[in-house]
Structures are given as C-alpha cells and as structure tokens.
Amino acid sequence: MAKQKTRVEEFNRDIYDVYDHDTTEYQMEQGLNEEIVRSISKEKDDPQWMLDLRLKGLALFQKMPMPSWGPWLGELDMSKVVTYVRPNAKMTDDWKELPPDIRRTFDRLGIPQAERTSLFGVGAQYDSEIVYHSVQQEMRDNNVVYTDMESAMHEYEDIVRAHFMKLLTMDEHIFLALHAAVWSGGSFVYVPKGVKVRMPLQSYFRLNAPGAGQFEHTLIICEEGSELHFIEGCSAPRHNRLNLHAGCVELFVHEGAKLRYSTIENWSKNMMNLNSKRARVEKDGTIEWVSGTFGSHITMLYPSSMLVGEGARSEYTGISFSGKGQIIDTGAKVVHAAPHTSSTTTSKSISRDGGQAVFRSSVKIAPRATDSKCSVICESLMMDNDSRADTIPVMDVRNDTSDIGHEAKIGRISETAVYYLMTRGLSEEEAKAMIVRGFVEPVTKELPLEYAVEMNRLISLELEGTIG
Amino acid sequence: MHIRLASLNRLPVRTWSWLSVNESALEIPSLGAMYHGDPFADVPVGVTIRSDVSDVDFRSSVPPRFHAAEGNLHEVVDDTARFVEQRASYRAVLEIGEDVSVEAPMTATFDLGAGEQLFDRIHVRALRGSNAKIVFRYLGGRPSADDVVPCHGGFVSFEIEEGASLTFIQIQALCDRAVHLDAIDAVVAREGKFEVLLSEIGGQEAMASCNVELLGKSAESTVNGLYLAGNDSVRDLNYRIGFAKPETIGLIRVRGALNGKARKTMKSTIDFIRGASKSQGREEESVLVLGDEVVNVSTPLLLCGEDDVSGEHATSIGRPNSEKLYYLMSRGFTEKQARILLVEASMSTMLDMIPDTDGRARVLAALREVVEA
Structure with a gap:
C-alpha cells in the first residue's frame, strides 16, 4: 500500500481574498518617472526637502542593479506597477465614516474588534493612504504621538527630517531607492522619556488594487526608558497580476528603552514582498522582533539591529510558512558595535507543496564590541520533497572576547517523537499536530493572545496519513 | 607580474555582497622557478602511478547540480581547478x-626550494x-634571494569506487x-x-x-579541516559535501585557532539533493580566537531539497574556556602552557589521524607558534 505523506493544508484565505471593487478614487499611471514622483509629492503636500529626497531616490533607482543574490526577481516589471492608489476615503478616527466596502474589509480582518479589546491605538492603511487612525486618551495624556506619516511630516517636521531614511539609506539597495521616490502612508510613533505604553499599537496595511505597489514608511522613536509594543499586520486579496510591497521601517531605541516590533504578514500569493526594517539601539536598550511570514509569492525580509550602545540587546524570533509557488527568504541581521551587547536570533520555517524556505542571516561583531554574546538558532521542517529549506548564515567576528554560537537543523517530523506521543494515547494526527504546534510555539508565545490565535489559525494544519 | 584570480572559493548560493563571502580573490606570483x-x-x-593524465575525464563523472532553489547558484569547483x-x-x-x-600509509612529499x-x-x-591511506605533504619553500615567494597550486581529484575506502x-x-x-574534488x-x-x-595566504559528491547509496565521507593562522596570514576555506543518493552520511568537522592579525573565512556546505532520503549530514566548526585583531568569518550553509534527511550544523567561536584555563594554571601550568594544552585538546581527533611523527610534530610546532604569538 502506498504511503501517504504528511500534509499541511492551505489555510482558508476567504477573509483575506475579498476584493473590493469600487474603492479607488484615483491612481497614477503604471511605471515610474519624474512626473509620477512629482505628482505623488504634490498629493502629499511635501516640503521641498522631501521632494528633493524623492527625486534623489528616483535617480538612484534608475541606475541601481537588481540584487545579485536571493530569489530571482525577473518577474517584477516596474513599468507595470502602479506606485500610488488613492482610495475613496478620507482619514478618520471613526470606523463608521469609512465607505462600507472598506469598513467591511477591516471588520472581516478583525481590526476594530482588536482595537476595542487589546490595543491602545490603530492605524489602518488602504492601498496608498491611511484611512483610519485613532489613539486612546491615555496615550494623549502621556504625550505619546501615534499618527500617520504624512501628518507627522508636517506636524513634527524637525523630528521626521532628522530621522527619515537615516537608518535605512536609499543607496543601500534598489528597493530602498524606489521607496524613497514613491513612499506613501505608514505610521509615526514617538514615545516620550520614561513612558511605558501598557497595550500595543497596531498598524494594518491592506493592499486592494491589482498591480499596485504599497510603500508605507514606519518611523518609531522610543525615548530613554520608554517601552512600546508595536504590531504590524498586512494582507491583500489575490489577483492574477503581481503586486509589490517595498515598505521601510526605521526604529530608534534610546538608552534603556524597550521596543517590541511584531509582524504578522499574510500577503496574497501574487505579492513581491521586498521590505526593509532596521533598528538602532542605544545603551541598555532592547529591540525585539517577532515575525510571522505566511503569504506572498516572494518575500525578502531581514530585520536588522544596530547595537550601538553598551549593553544593547536584540532578539529576533521568526516563523515562516512557504507553500506552493512561494519563496520565503527571511532572517535577520545584527551588528554588534559596542561592548557587552547581546543578540539572539531564533528562526523556524515550514515548507510544503513545493514551497521554498530560506533562512539568511548575518552577524557582525566589531572590534570594539568586546564581551558580546550572540546566538543564532535555525530550524526547518520540510513536509515533502517537492519543497526546499536552505540556511545561509554568515558570522563575522572581530574581537577575541566575544562568544558566538550557531545551530541549525533541517528535517521532517520525527518518527520517534510521533511514536512516543502515540504510546501516550494520542492518535497519529494529534501527535503530528502537537509536534508542529510545539515547533512554532516559540513565536506564538511572544504575541498577545488574540494574535497568537490568529497566527495559529493561519498555520491551520490538517495532518493526515503516515509519515511518508 | 602577478596573475589575479578573482573568483575562487565561491559560495554555492550567493548572499549579501557587502559581506564579501560570495567569492574570494588571490594573486599568484608568476615569476618563480618550477619545482x-x-x-x-x-609505491606499494x-x-x-603514471604521469599521463590525458585519459582522465573527471568532470564527466560529476553530475550537474540538482539545485532548484535559486537562479544564481555558483559551481563549487571553480577557477582553482581550471587554473591548475x-x-x-x-x-x-x-x-x-x-x-x-x-x-602502510602512502606518502608524497613536495618539498619546495x-x-x-x-x-x-x-x-x-x-x-x-x-x-x-594517502598522505600528501607540501613543505618548505622560502623566498628566493631576489624575494620571489614560493607558490603551490594543486588540484587533486578522487574517484572512490563501490565499497572502496580511502x-x-x-x-x-x-x-x-x-x-x-x-x-580537492571527490566522487564516492x-x-x-x-x-x-x-x-x-x-x-601567508592559503585558499583551499x-x-x-556522495553519488552512491550508503556512501560516506568525513571532511576534517584544521587551520592555524597567526601574524597577518589569511585562510580562506570552502568545504562542501553533496548528498545525492539515499542513506548517505557526511560530516564536515573543522577546528581552528587564530592569533595576531590573521583573517579566516570558513565556508562549509551540507547539500542534500532530492532523492537522498534517509541521509545524515552534519557540520561543526570550533574556533579559538586568541588575538583581538583577528578577523574570523564563518559561513555554514545547510541546503536541503529532500525532506527525509537529518541535517545539523553547529559553530562555536570564542576564547579558551576561562574555567579550564584557571584549573590548569592552578595545577602549575603557565597561562601559555595551559592555552596550548586546550588548543591541542580541541584538535586531538585530527592530530591522531596524522600517521607520521614528523607530520604531527609540524602541526604541533605551528600550533605552539600561533598560541604563543
């Protein structure tokens, strides 16, 4: 009798795949040129310095090469991408004021419900614009700023100008140059000295228009001794044309501050998700990245942490799930640039049905980063041999007082573990489900309960048969 | 006049260019007399042994690479083999x-003038x-009176037939x-x-x-690497085991010690190709860093196109364990002696493989020189 393979079913994408038809008020023509960039700038009422930055980004984009490493990106034709789509909604702090289609979409995604129960503030972006933004009174009382990026550019211009694309500079790679040229939307958060925000803030990014790009910019500044948990969610309905996401996240964590940045990314499988994220962490500060990557056709995403102050710390905990037609190339970068810094990178991946999971990382320990510690752990679970799981770490150590450890494991569900659990009374399916949930648990336990449930639902495993 | 080889020791899968690990470059001095x-x-x-290699068509026995993951894969055997x-x-x-x-081990000694x-x-x-068991020793070679530095370039290929052990x-x-x-390139x-x-x-510069390629069912290979580098020397090493058939077993095991301004790049790859079911691969590197100006880069790749395998990697980079040092010093050893003992101990498995006392003595002398630098 032929053996059946362990199967991991596609999760139900119904709530994500609903396409809203008449929600676009205006969109730019396809492609990218100076006229389009100037038009976006005009839409945003940019100050001159921002227009200059956009034009510089465009010039760089036009001469920079595509990456010579990683997944093949030849399918991406920038002449077919619409870089700006304005929905037929004005930004509001009342869900009822949104057009019914857009409101229903966010209702289905559970954003208003989450806002009521477990968040201190919500920003919701639809295509290229933030359509909803609201913060609770306690945040205002503590002088915490949480607003859309365009408002921040005008209301907090000095702060934004001093930080915008200073951590991730536009000359690093072509998609940052593109981002500089056409960014639109995103969130700005400023947490004053000593303020500890008790409940998370969330920004949700929804890309509805076919063939469009989303280029939101997120800028968070946590002043000395402050604390914040920021959650980012993303989704899109499936189209038969490629969509592009090239966002940019810059995080400034000052002395003794702590920032947790959680992402649950569930783009549709026609999405090129080429996002860039970086944190700069000062003395005794902490950045924690929690990342769940489920959707997209191709993802290239490697949050990076620059540990520039003594005792700075970073933690990266990530899970990726790649199915048919997906290449999920994720990981983390850490630069230890000061003494007594520490970093932990833990990555888990599951690949199935021809999906390709790549864990890519770099750790750099500078000569002055004495007595630093670094641990990188990567585990990959393959559900069939149509899939791939590759691990590509690099460690560059330049002093003699630091300790670095790296471990990686690749394989399928352990038959011994299944057998053990079955001797304890579980069925084979229950045993496998338990093993897989245990495999992803280090990530889900880092999320608030509601989001852990969401992540578990996304993983939604249906296991049957025997180990093949 | 030098010859520059710009694309050596290529990583099987490219990563970020700014890390400078995708390939390495080397200048070959071209003026020396031939050995x-x-x-x-x-010869047992x-x-x-014959000197006519014209019938060796080694390349044809190496199958094309099976990777499906990325469009920008490198060939592992690269310019070194072609150049030599x-x-x-x-x-x-x-x-x-x-x-x-x-x-008895069969020994070849290349003692350069x-x-x-x-x-x-x-x-x-x-x-x-x-x-x-075969031993190759590359020795000697001081600079000439007009300061031409010695140079060795080698390409050694192996065909290990069914049931053979080498x-x-x-x-x-x-x-x-x-x-x-x-x-070095082998098919098993x-x-x-x-x-x-x-x-x-x-x-001064060693690029190896x-x-x-484990091409037959139940083929096995262990690649042991031992490197020592002090002063401003460079070690650039690139090891790979490809698992192409079921029940193959492979281990890459590397031990090293670095001091002074030495620079080392260690690339190692365990590569499971679809069809290599029930195979097991492991790579491990342990590096002792003894100087605060050392540059130590490790790139351990684990590539997998087959689900029914067990693949693992572990790297540890750090200074000698301070508790062990303290213990040895409390027993009367000086710090240098204690360090030498710890480095020797970390490499003992490999030292034991060297069959001749002269070979072991050379490695131990180099080890002491690096630790004491």
Whole structure:
C-alpha cells in the first residue's frame, strides 16, 4: 500500500481574498518617472526637502542593479506597477465614516474588534493612504504621538527630517531607492522619556488594487526608558497580476528603552514582498522582533539591529510558512558595535507543496564590541520533497572576547517523537499536530493572545496519513 | 607580474555582497622557478602511478547540480581547478587496484626550494573494494634571494569506487610567506568511504576547497579541516559535501585557532539533493580566537531539497574556556602552557589521524607558534 505523506493544508484565505471593487478614487499611471514622483509629492503636500529626497531616490533607482543574490526577481516589471492608489476615503478616527466596502474589509480582518479589546491605538492603511487612525486618551495624556506619516511630516517636521531614511539609506539597495521616490502612508510613533505604553499599537496595511505597489514608511522613536509594543499586520486579496510591497521601517531605541516590533504578514500569493526594517539601539536598550511570514509569492525580509550602545540587546524570533509557488527568504541581521551587547536570533520555517524556505542571516561583531554574546538558532521542517529549506548564515567576528554560537537543523517530523506521543494515547494526527504546534510555539508565545490565535489559525494544519 | 584570480572559493548560493563571502580573490606570483621532484618515495604493491593524465575525464563523472532553489547558484569547483589544469607542472594518476588493501600509509612529499612554484594535478582512483591511506605533504619553500615567494597550486581529484575506502591526509606546511591554492574534488560510489584531513598550517595566504559528491547509496565521507593562522596570514576555506543518493552520511568537522592579525573565512556546505532520503549530514566548526585583531568569518550553509534527511550544523567561536584555563594554571601550568594544552585538546581527533611523527610534530610546532604569538 502506498504511503501517504504528511500534509499541511492551505489555510482558508476567504477573509483575506475579498476584493473590493469600487474603492479607488484615483491612481497614477503604471511605471515610474519624474512626473509620477512629482505628482505623488504634490498629493502629499511635501516640503521641498522631501521632494528633493524623492527625486534623489528616483535617480538612484534608475541606475541601481537588481540584487545579485536571493530569489530571482525577473518577474517584477516596474513599468507595470502602479506606485500610488488613492482610495475613496478620507482619514478618520471613526470606523463608521469609512465607505462600507472598506469598513467591511477591516471588520472581516478583525481590526476594530482588536482595537476595542487589546490595543491602545490603530492605524489602518488602504492601498496608498491611511484611512483610519485613532489613539486612546491615555496615550494623549502621556504625550505619546501615534499618527500617520504624512501628518507627522508636517506636524513634527524637525523630528521626521532628522530621522527619515537615516537608518535605512536609499543607496543601500534598489528597493530602498524606489521607496524613497514613491513612499506613501505608514505610521509615526514617538514615545516620550520614561513612558511605558501598557497595550500595543497596531498598524494594518491592506493592499486592494491589482498591480499596485504599497510603500508605507514606519518611523518609531522610543525615548530613554520608554517601552512600546508595536504590531504590524498586512494582507491583500489575490489577483492574477503581481503586486509589490517595498515598505521601510526605521526604529530608534534610546538608552534603556524597550521596543517590541511584531509582524504578522499574510500577503496574497501574487505579492513581491521586498521590505526593509532596521533598528538602532542605544545603551541598555532592547529591540525585539517577532515575525510571522505566511503569504506572498516572494518575500525578502531581514530585520536588522544596530547595537550601538553598551549593553544593547536584540532578539529576533521568526516563523515562516512557504507553500506552493512561494519563496520565503527571511532572517535577520545584527551588528554588534559596542561592548557587552547581546543578540539572539531564533528562526523556524515550514515548507510544503513545493514551497521554498530560506533562512539568511548575518552577524557582525566589531572590534570594539568586546564581551558580546550572540546566538543564532535555525530550524526547518520540510513536509515533502517537492519543497526546499536552505540556511545561509554568515558570522563575522572581530574581537577575541566575544562568544558566538550557531545551530541549525533541517528535517521532517520525527518518527520517534510521533511514536512516543502515540504510546501516550494520542492518535497519529494529534501527535503530528502537537509536534508542529510545539515547533512554532516559540513565536506564538511572544504575541498577545488574540494574535497568537490568529497566527495559529493561519498555520491551520490538517495532518493526515503516515509519515511518508 | 602577478596573475589575479578573482573568483575562487565561491559560495554555492550567493548572499549579501557587502559581506564579501560570495567569492574570494588571490594573486599568484608568476615569476618563480618550477619545482621538479619525485614526490612518491615508495609505491606499494597493488598501486600504480603514471604521469599521463590525458585519459582522465573527471568532470564527466560529476553530475550537474540538482539545485532548484535559486537562479544564481555558483559551481563549487571553480577557477582553482581550471587554473591548475592549465598550468600543472606535475601530473599523475594514482590507482589503487581492485580489492587491494594497503596497510602502510602512502606518502608524497613536495618539498619546495627557494622561490619555487609547484602546480600539481593528481587524480586518484580507488578501485572497487580497495582500502588505502594517502598522505600528501607540501613543505618548505622560502623566498628566493631576489624575494620571489614560493607558490603551490594543486588540484587533486578522487574517484572512490563501490565499497572502496580511502583516507587522504594533506599537510600544508609551507613557509610563512608562501601562497597556497588548492582544490580537492571527490566522487564516492555506493558504500564507498572517503575521509579527508586537510591541515592548513602554513603560507601567508592559503585558499583551499574540498568538494565531495556522495553519488552512491550508503556512501560516506568525513571532511576534517584544521587551520592555524597567526601574524597577518589569511585562510580562506570552502568545504562542501553533496548528498545525492539515499542513506548517505557526511560530516564536515573543522577546528581552528587564530592569533595576531590573521583573517579566516570558513565556508562549509551540507547539500542534500532530492532523492537522498534517509541521509545524515552534519557540520561543526570550533574556533579559538586568541588575538583581538583577528578577523574570523564563518559561513555554514545547510541546503536541503529532500525532506527525509537529518541535517545539523553547529559553530562555536570564542576564547579558551576561562574555567579550564584557571584549573590548569592552578595545577602549575603557565597561562601559555595551559592555552596550548586546550588548543591541542580541541584538535586531538585530527592530530591522531596524522600517521607520521614528523607530520604531527609540524602541526604541533605551528600550533605552539600561533598560541604563543
């Protein structure tokens, strides 16, 4: 009798795949040129310095090469991408004021419900614009700023100008140059000295228009001794044309501050998700990245942490799930640039049905980063041999007082573990489900309960048969 | 006039360019006199050596790569092999006869004179059921009176036939200004075994690769790497085991110590190809860093296109354990002696593989020199 393979079913994408038809008020023509960039700038009422930055980004984009490493990106034709789509909604702090289609979409995604129960503030972006933004009174009382990026550019211009694309500079790679040229939307958060925000803030990014790009910019500044948990969610309905996401996240964590940045990314499988994220962490500060990557056709995403102050710390905990037609190339970068810094990178991946999971990382320990510690752990679970799981770490150590450890494991569900659990009374399916949930648990336990449930639902495993 | 080779020791899968690990470059001094010597002292019964390599079509026995993951894969065997094929001044085919079991290790010594260059192209065929141990020693080579530095470029390929077992030990102990460029490439058939020890203890710049393809069911290979580097020397090493058939077993095990302003890049790859079910692969690197100006880069790749395998990697980079040092010093050892003992202990498995006392002594002397620098 032929053996059946362990199967991991596609999760139900119904709530994500609903396409809203008449929600676009205006969109730019396809492609990218100076006229389009100037038009976006005009839409945003940019100050001159921002227009200059956009034009510089465009010039760089036009001469920079595509990456010579990683997944093949030849399918991406920038002449077919619409870089700006304005929905037929004005930004509001009342869900009822949104057009019914857009409101229903966010209702289905559970954003208003989450806002009521477990968040201190919500920003919701639809295509290229933030359509909803609201913060609770306690945040205002503590002088915490949480607003859309365009408002921040005008209301907090000095702060934004001093930080915008200073951590991730536009000359690093072509998609940052593109981002500089056409960014639109995103969130700005400023947490004053000593303020500890008790409940998370969330920004949700929804890309509805076919063939469009989303280029939101997120800028968070946590002043000395402050604390914040920021959650980012993303989704899109499936189209038969490629969509592009090239966002940019810059995080400034000052002395003794702590920032947790959680992402649950569930783009549709026609999405090129080429996002860039970086944190700069000062003395005794902490950045924690929690990342769940489920959707997209191709993802290239490697949050990076620059540990520039003594005792700075970073933690990266990530899970990726790649199915048919997906290449999920994720990981983390850490630069230890000061003494007594520490970093932990833990990555888990599951690949199935021809999906390709790549864990890519770099750790750099500078000569002055004495007595630093670094641990990188990567585990990959393959559900069939149509899939791939590759691990590509690099460690560059330049002093003699630091300790670095790296471990990686690749394989399928352990038959011994299944057998053990079955001797304890579980069925084979229950045993496998338990093993897989245990495999992803280090990530889900880092999320608030509601989001852990969401992540578990996304993983939604249906296991049957025997180990093949 | 120098020859610059710009694309050596290529990583099987590219990563970020700014890390400078995708490929390495080397300048070959081109002015030296060629080495001429007869490296094999004794040839045991059942082994033949001939200098005509024209019938060796090694490339045809290596199947095309099976990766499906990315469009920008490198070939592992790269410019080193091509460069040496063109320039070889010493060529030999060494054949161990069918079912021949050679008790004593067979040793070849290449002892370079002042400013000499050696480019050797050697093919080793271990026929079905044979069993042997081969030692290659690359020694000597001081700069010439007009300051031409010695240089070695080698390409040694192996065919391990069904059920054959071959152990290959290479001791590269050239003078500290020499340039060393080396490629080892092996294919192992069903139930064949290939164990390698590559000790890179000499040379200003040593750039070496070892690529093993396990092409038969239950084939096995262990690639041991031992490197030592002090002053401003460079070690750039690229090891890979490809698992192409079921129930194959492979281990890459590397130990090293670095001091002074030494720079080391270690690339190692465990590569499971679809169809290699029930295979097991492991790579491990342990590095002792003894100087605060050392540059130590490790790139351990684990590539997997088959689900029914077990693949693991572990790297540890750090200074000698302070508790162990303290214990040894409390027993009367000086700090230097204690450090030497700890480094020796970390490399003892590999030191034990070296069959001759001269070889072991050379490695131990180099080890002490690096620790005491």
